[in-house]
Amino acid sequence: MSDSGNAIELNGLTKSFPGVRAVDGLTFAVRRGEIFGLVGPDGAGKTTTMRMLAGVLAPDQGSATVAGFDLTRDAEPAKHHISYMPQRFGLYEELTVDENIRFYADLFGVPRREREERSAELLKAAGMAEFRSRLAGKLSGGMKQKLGLVCALIHTPEVILLDEPTNGVDPVSRRDFWRILYTLLDQGVTILTTTAYLDEAERCHRVALLHEGRMLFCDTPANLKASLPGAVLSIVCADPRPVRDLLAGIEGISSAMIVGDGLHLVVRDPQRMIPELRNRIAAAGLSCDAIEQVAPSIEDLFVEAVQGGHGQDRQDARDDHGGQGHTEDREHQGGGR
Amino acid sequence: MNWNRLCAMARKEMIQIRRDARSIGIVIAMPIVMMFAFGYGVSFDTKHIPVYVYDQEKSQQSQDFVKRFQASVYFNVVKTVQSYPELVSAIDAGRCQIGLVVPPDFSKKLRSGQKVSVQAIFDGTDSNSASLGMSYTEAVAQAHSQQLQLAWLRGRGQGQPRLPVSVDARTWFNENLESMVTIVPGVVAMVMAVVGTFLTSLTVAREWERGTMEQLISTPVTPLEIMLGKLAPYVVIGLADTSLCAVMGVWWFGVPFRGHIWVFLLSTLLFLIVVLSLGYFFSVVAKTQLAASQVSLIATFLPAFLLSGFMYPIDQMPAVVRGITHVVPARYYMAILRNVFLKGSPVLTMWQDLLGLAIFAAVLGLAATRVFRKKLA
Numbered sequence: 001m002s003d004s005g006n007a008i009e010l011n012g013l014t015k016s017f018p019g020v021r022a023v024d025g026l027t028f029a030v031r032r033g034e035i036f037g038l039v040g041p042d043g044a045g046k047t048t049t050m051r052m053l054a055g056v057l058a059p060d061q062g063s064a065t066v067a068g069f070d071l072t073r074d075a076e077p078a079k080h081h082i083s084y085m086p087q088r089f090g091l092y093e094e095l096t097v098d099e100n101i102r103f104y105a106d107l108f109g110v111p112r113r114e115r116e117e118r119s120a121e122l123l124k125a126a127g128m129a130e131f132r133s134r135l136a137g138k139l140s141g142g143m144k145q146k147l148g149l150v151c152a153l154i155h156t157p158e159v160i161l162l163d164e165p166t167n168g169v170d171p172v173s174r175r176d177f178w179r180i181l182y183t184l185l186d187q188g189v190t191i192l193t194t195t196a197y198l199d200e201a202e203r204c205h206r207v208a209l210l211h212e213g214r215m216l217f218c219d220t221p222a223n224l225k226a227s228l229p230g231a232v233l234s235i236v237c238a239d240p241r242p243v244r245d246l247l248a249g250i251e252g253i254s255s256a257m258i259v260g261d262g263l264h265l266v267v268r269d270p271q272r273m274i275p276e277l278r279n280r281i282a283a284a285g286l287s288c289d290a291i292e293q294v295a296p297s298i299e300d301l302f303v304e305a306v307q308g309g310h311g312q313d314r315q316d317a318r319d320d321h322g323g324q325g326h327t328e329d330r331e332h333q334g335g336g337r
Numbered sequence: 338m339n340w341n342r343l344c345a346m347a348r349k350e351m352i353q354i355r356r357d358a359r360s361i362g363i364v365i366a367m368p369i370v371m372m373f374a375f376g377y378g379v380s381f382d383t384k385h386i387p388v389y390v391y392d393q394e395k396s397q398q399s400q401d402f403v404k405r406f407q408a409s410v411y412f413n414v415v416k417t418v419q420s421y422p423e424l425v426s427a428i429d430a431g432r433c434q435i436g437l438v439v440p441p442d443f444s445k446k447l448r449s450g451q452k453v454s455v456q457a458i459f460d461g462t463d464s465n466s467a468s469l470g471m472s473y474t475e476a477v478a479q480a481h482s483q484q485l486q487l488a489w490l491r492g493r494g495q496g497q498p499r500l501p502v503s504v505d506a507r508t509w510f511n512e513n514l515e516s517m518v519t520i521v522p523g524v525v526a527m528v529m530a531v532v533g534t535f536l537t538s539l540t541v542a543r544e545w546e547r548g549t550m551e552q553l554i555s556t557p558v559t560p561l562e563i564m565l566g567k568l569a570p571y572v573v574i575g576l577a578d579t580s581l582c583a584v585m586g587v588w589w590f591g592v593p594f595r596g597h598i599w600v601f602l603l604s605t606l607l608f609l610i611v612v613l614s615l616g617y618f619f620s621v622v623a624k625t626q627l628a629a630s631q632v633s634l635i636a637t638f639l640p641a642f643l644l645s646g647f648m649y650p651i652d653q654m655p656a657v658v659r660g661i662t663h664v665v666p667a668r669y670y671m672a673i674l675r676n677v678f679l680k681g682s683p684v685l686t687m688w689q690d691l692l693g694l695a696i697f698a699a700v701l702g703l704a705a706t707r708v709f710r711k712k713l714a
């Protein structure tokens with residue numbers, strides 16, 4: 001363990017693939033015993049970062065330390081102390097649940113007795129105790145992810161790296177998942193996770209927002225939300241797309257995002273804005289239900305950071321793009337930007 | 338190297354083979370099918386050549402002559418036709434490969450001591466069969482002439498005639514000169530070259546394709562443990578497969594086994610290290626099962642078929658090609674297997690071939706340990 005009390009340190013970590021700089025000079029640190037979330041759209045460089053920290057991908061530049069091991073020199077010894085769960089299911093479908101667990105336990109040199117105790121405990125926590133002799137290929141998506149976690153945790157890691165662990169997992173399994181993670185945190189384990197679910201990011205101690213291989217923000221969820229310039233207005237409407245197009249670029253609205261039941265706007269002055277919005281929507285012959293101020297989520301923050309620009313550049317960027325470029329559907333975030 | 342991790346790899350690999358229908362097919366069906374296909378398909382013997390006869394005389398003498406063809410295993414007199422055009426159309430249609438025309442004055446000329454010419458027409462589209470058929474036909478005619486001559490001499494009271502020089506031929510190791518006997522040991526080597534490489538060519542590529550590799554290389558397992566753990570089950574399977582082929586060769590194809598079993602096992606083990614390492618190498622480099630299996634088929638099948646001495650004798654190849662055969666590992670194994678099955682001569686006479694195999698096993702085995710990197714991309 002390093003003297004600084006950090007379980008993971010990244011220093012200018014950079015990785016390029018042909019035609020794209022996937023991770024661009026990333027620098028941050030994760031403290032021991034912390035659960036740290038990496039969020040960002042597809043292509044932000046989350047998976048590449050995780051792979052480098054897991055020692056399965058060599059960085060082009062920069063350095064990283066995990067569990068006290070410098071990955072550029074000692075990636076192999078570091079692997080004894082790291083659990084890595086890749087985004088894609090990495091277990092053997094022809095092997096049963098127990099056989100997969102035993103395989104990974106043997107690779108990490110876990111003694112038999114410890115393996116049996118730990119796997120019984122973890123499988124129980126995952127709600128999978130009665131599926132021990134089922135082939136991994138015959139498990140549901142959520143079960144597969146939980147088995148991946150069990151295999152990753154069968155040895156006693158210092159650092160756990162989870163790449164979108166709850167992607168496509170049902171709510172019940174997600175709850176099991178988080179319960180297991182919090183148990184580990186109590187034991188002093190450090191967890192770095194990526195997630196596409198921003199509500200999950202809010203469960204982390206600290207969150208870093210990645211975009212195009214760079215870090216936009218890094219802070220606690222509460223501080224991040226407090227740092228959002230302005231307030232979030234929720235417009236409930238049946239057909240949000242024309243409303244979004246109508247409102248995009250209006251002075252005082254820095255970003256607009258389509259959500260489940262309508263739109264989220266980040267605005268500077270919510271009280272003055274609400275009547276104006278009603279008038280404009282009515283004048284355009286469109287309809288909406290409630291318009292109200294809501295507590296910002298990390299999602300709002302993220303969209304604001306990516307769409308509205310940030311820091312001092314924001315005003316210039318808005319002028320340059322004439323407003324239209326700031327509003328995108330959520331599903332397009334990861335695209336061409 | 339950690340023994341437990343190696344065993345874990347091997348155990349995992351074994352379970353995967355056992356539960357994967359396609360692997361079982363390659364392990365069991367492929368050698369059996371290939372043994373039959375090559376054992377029967379690649380025959381250099383020409384027997385039972387179909388013959389049509391146009392006997393223009395139909396005398397006792399001409400019938401005797403035709404019966405000689407009937408009696409030979411090399412010919413099969415399918416039909417006697419009544420006209421020349423019938424004979425021609427039979428050859429045209431491929432119903433026969435030889436058309437035999439006995440002239441109408443066959444017995445008359447014989448009686449008067451004149452030379453009789455019997456016409457034989459050969460289908461030359463298969464030149465190998467045609468030239469064999471031609472020499473067999475001449476041999477039959479010669480034997481017939483000899484018998485007639487002896488009868489004639491005896492009839493003139495010359496007593497027992499003496500034959501001039503004759504060759505007393507003894508064919509060793511393959512008494513009846515059946516090509517199957519020489520082919521089958523070669524087929525065993527061929528089958529193992531292809532099956533061995535094919536088996537391991539899938540193993541690493543499958544991990545890349547299914548996405549299990551990323552998790553695997555994030556563990557402390559070393560490249561050497563991965564390789565040995567993956568190859569160990571296939572060494573056992575390969576030895577079982579080779580034994581299966583050998584048993585088929587002896588019991589089904591009737592090939593002798595005159596050498597020592599341990600020479601067979603030692604050379605097989607060395608050859609397996611060669612082909613399994615080669616397949617592993619392709620698998621690591623290709624990263625997809627399709628590409629790896631195709632490369633391994635081409636890289637082993639063609640050299641083993643053409644350049645190992647299986648199809649064409651190595652000492653009759655042009656010098657350049659003969660030089661190339663030295664880098665075809667199947668060549669050494671083929672020579673050893675032929676010796677072990679047919680000759681059973683002392684081990685020391687095979688030292689060059691064993692050394693050749695050992696060198697290839699060492700070089701390819703080492704190369705395979707070096708090729709795998711525990712990194713993505």
